[in-house]
Amino acid sequence: MRPLYFDYNATTPTHPQVMEAMLPYFNEHFGNPGCTHSYGLSAQKAMQKARQQVADLINASFEEIIFTSGATESNNLVLQGLLEPGDELIVSAIEHPAILNPARALVRKGIDLKIIPVDHNGLIKLDVLKESCTEKTKLISIMLANNEVGTIQPLKEITSWAREKNILVHTDAAQATGKIPVDVQDLGADFLTIAGHKFYAPKGVGALFIRKEINLKPILYGGGQEKGLRPGTENIPYLVALGQACALAQNDLDQEIKRQKELGEIFLSGLKNLDIDFILHGQNAPRLPNTMSIGFKNLRAGDVISGLISYEVAVSAGAACHSSGEKELSYVLKAMNVNEDYGQGTIRFSWGRMTTKEDVHELLSRLKIVFKSLA
Numbered sequence: 001m002r003p004l005y006f007d008y009n010a011t012t013p014t015h016p017q018v019m020e021a022m023l024p025y026f027n028e029h030f031g032n033p034g035c036t037h038s039y040g041l042s043a044q045k046a047m048q049k050a051r052q053q054v055a056d057l058i059n060a061s062f063e064e065i066i067f068t069s070g071a072t073e074s075n076n077l078v079l080q081g082l083l084e085p086g087d088e089l090i091v092s093a094i095e096h097p098a099i100l101n102p103a104r105a106l107v108r109k110g111i112d113l114k115i116i117p118v119d120h121n122g123l124i125k126l127d128v129l130k131e132s133c134t135e136k137t138k139l140i141s142i143m144l145a146n147n148e149v150g151t152i153q154p155l156k157e158i159t160s161w162a163r164e165k166n167i168l169v170h171t172d173a174a175q176a177t178g179k180i181p182v183d184v185q186d187l188g189a190d191f192l193t194i195a196g197h198k199f200y201a202p203k204g205v206g207a208l209f210i211r212k213e214i215n216l217k218p219i220l221y222g223g224g225q226e227k228g229l230r231p232g233t234e235n236i237p238y239l240v241a242l243g244q245a246c247a248l249a250q251n252d253l254d255q256e257i258k259r260q261k262e263l264g265e266i267f268l269s270g271l272k273n274l275d276i277d278f279i280l281h282g283q284n285a286p287r288l289p290n291t292m293s294i295g296f297k298n299l300r301a302g303d304v305i306s307g308l309i310s311y312e313v314a315v316s317a318g319a320a321c322h323s324s325g326e327k328e329l330s331y332v333l334k335a336m337n338v339n340e341d342y343g344q345g346t347i348r349f350s351w352g353r354m355t356t357k358e359d360v361h362e363l364l365s366r367l368k369i370v371f372k373s374l375a
Ligand SMILES: Cc1ncc(COP(=O)(O)O)c(C=O)c1O
Pocket: 009, 010, 069, 070, 071, 072, 073, 096, 098, 143, 145, 146, 147, 172, 173, 174, 175, 195, 197, 204
């Protein structure tokens, strides 16, 4: 049976063009960019090109991009590098653990944390956000698109309001970059997190956009690489890969968005024909073109996933399994106040560049068999 991969939000395969671009930097051009000989210079040149490719994708300038090991590090660098005891940090209730956990760790260091609720569609409650800010609020960190349900937050509204109050805004755009237009000038964000493996670069590489006039403290100390903000010899093959992934995304973004939306429409209408009771979480919010979080009524996500695994389909659950064996709704679905009957049977389907219409039809046929076996 042909395997079907519908878990692109977990990670993507490395694109052949990305592989091709990065491979020579493992051996042929293996130099350290800190060296002034020809080996070093060729690595430097590759790094500059990659930095420009990242900057171009998000409409930033070259100097505003710092390479990191991924979204977790970029998020930590902003939070830990900016906030001091006595400052206040505001985040949403549906942030990834790569924001929520560093935020909680900062509380132990004397930073005040406020967590803002979301509505039934997974959109931040803007009125609560605004009311919660005080003169101590230094940073608002709100993800651009949610990894589980794919809802896109009204970031522009947040940044234009925050700017008037002199509050900085960070956005974790790990799930948005490469999937929807991300323009830091238009969004108005002061910091933006990028994760390579969510859009066809390898795992373990990412970037952080830091608006020009803003200073951060490093969280690691060492050599002076990345303006001292991210010391350590640069991983040139992976930086080249990230740059190439950005160029790839920029090349056909509109086309891919259209294609991926169509795949979603085929999937949704196919599901309706399966005669099964379900809801699409966040259906009234702007959402990523590649993500649908579906709650199947009175089913358990674990049962559906086990069934799908036996038919070679890879998806993720929206409910986390705890050690007691009890199934609990994920914190994201809980924050969205999703009805338990649908929440327990929530599956995240996410697709990408390599997904075809045939794959979606095949997914629907396999789902039909699994649902029959669970009836
Ligand atoms: C929104 C978001 N932020 C951060 C991360 C963490 O990314 P990484 O594990 O690559 O550091 C993820 C990964 O799933 C994510 O979806």
